[in-house]
Amino acid sequence: MSGKLHIGINDVLKAKSRIRQFVHATPVFTSSTFDQRYGRRFYFKAENLQKTGSFKARGALNAVTALLESNRSIPGVVTHSSGNHGQALAWAAQIRGLKCAVVAPNTSPTVKLDAIRGYGADVVICEPTPISRQETCDRVANDKGYHFVPPYDDLDVIAGQGTIAVEFLEQIPQLDAILVPTSGGGMVAGIAVAAKSIKPDIRVFIVEPNGKDVERSLVAGERLWPNPPRVLDTIADGIRLQQLGHVTWPIIQEVVDKQVFTVNNEQIIDGMKFAFERMKLVVEAASGAGVAAAMSERMHNMDASICHVGVILCGGNTDIEHLPWYT
Structure with a gap:
């Protein structure tokens, strides 16, 4: 696609x-x-x-599943999220047996960050700006070899x-x-x-x-x-x-x-x-x-x-x- x-x-x-x-x-x-x-x-x-x-569970699971259909060797996935997409990707990765990291702004509700960790993902905190979110996400992807799954794009x-x-x-x-x-x-x-x-x-x-x-x-x-x-x-x-x-x-x-x-x-x-x-x-x-x-x-x-x-x-x-x- x-x-x-x-x-x-x-x-x-x-x-x-x-x-x-x-x-x-x-x-x-x-x-x-x-x-x-x-x-x-x-x-x-x-x-x-x-x-x-x-609703984010739908898109995250479809993206992770499609990714594994095309490349089964990836070690994990990473995204940036204010909470809901991060939770969804962590859940989807857990279902599909992948590691996951979520970059979240420091303004994210604690209840959402706790839920992300509850699904087994690592949380990386960043500044609450689109530039900081993306730069931090890119760094994690490069360091760990994870595939980036955008929250919407x-x-x-x-x-x-x-x-x-x-x-x-x-x-x-x-x-x-x-x-x-x-x-x-x-x-x-x-x-x-x-x-x-x-x-x-x-x-x-x-x-x-x-x-x-x-x-x-x-x-x-x-x-x-x-x-x-x-x-x-x-x-x-x-x-x-x-x-x-x-x-x-x-x-x-x-x-x-x-x-x-x-x-x-x-x-x-x-x-x-x-x-x-x-x-x-x-x-x-x-x-x-x-x-x-x-x-x-x-x-x-x-x-x-x-x-x-x-x-x-x-x-x-x-x-x-x-x-x-x-x-």
């Missing part, structure tokens, strides 16, 4: 076959209270209940995340749209490729924290982020990166809706609280962003033909000792 700019539904279906033995088919939750309050039918895909507590990772859409549309075939919390763009790229292959008229929307400003780049048709990028000031540590990836960008530009849902910290907290209190689901702030988008004025003003809306609850790895509404 390395020579291709894009992936297709066959790549996603191959990923589904590779990983189905090890990952959960996650449930879909509904809330009549939420539907009545916000005027549409909403379906919450609970990837917070996935292996390792987030990898076609096998993207294909693995796309299995969410295949599963979601099997469960709720009437979906008109899907809201996807987005960091580097691996999940939204994979979901959009798969969903639009199955149901061409479905709309796939990015959900972002304040400051990411994806819509401006999508409308302009080019990447308009500053260089070097900055880390966004948001409680949603899982979607803190400012830029979409270089591999994910052309896919997103082609298949993802140009309207973007932007949410602030207060809205994210409201989304998390609804999931905790009314749906009885432990979700992290990035998942709260998806719920907040469903609650938003932009969703309220969407065309009435969008009746059935999917929301990706992307992860549940939150530190319950430091919930954001208590800080």
Whole structure:
């Protein structure tokens, strides 16, 4: 796949076959209270209940499995991650009998770093900047001979995340749209490729924290982020990166809706609280962003033909000792 700019539904279906033995088919939750309050039918895909507590298990396991299919002699894998991809890669490496190292910024939640170590991986701490993450990761890869598995900018990772859409549309075939919390763009790229292959008229929307400003780049048709990028000031540590990836960008530009849902910290907290209190689901702030988008004025003003809306609850790895509404 390395020579291709894009992936297709066959790549996603191959990923589904590779990983189905090890990952959960996650449930879909509904809330009549939420539907009545916000005027549409909403379906919450609970990837917070996935292996390792987030959707990342899908892409990591597909990437590691594909890597071993092409090269069985590698000693291990390495990545940089704020937590969820690191946990997922550590878990996937453990399943496939590989060593693993995860480079994590010093702002990462302790609960996530402890989980990474729990899966047998080494954690290497770095500064919370994209440059420091990548430089530290490159050093570990060179020192140990490990293969780098990116958190989003990898076609096998993207294909693995796309299995969410295949599963979601099997469960709720009437979906008109899907809201996807987005960091580097691996999940939204994979979901959009798969969903639009199955149901061409479905709309796939990015959900972002304040400051990411994806819509401006999508409308302009080019990447308009500053260089070097900055880390966004948001409680949603899982979607803190400012830029979409270089591999994910052309896919997103082609298949993802140009309207973007932007949410602030207060809205994210409201989304998390609804999931905790009314749906009885432990979700992290990035998942709260998806719920907040469903609650938003932009969703309220969407065309009435969008009746059935999917929301990706992307992860549940939150530190319950430091919930954001208590800080």
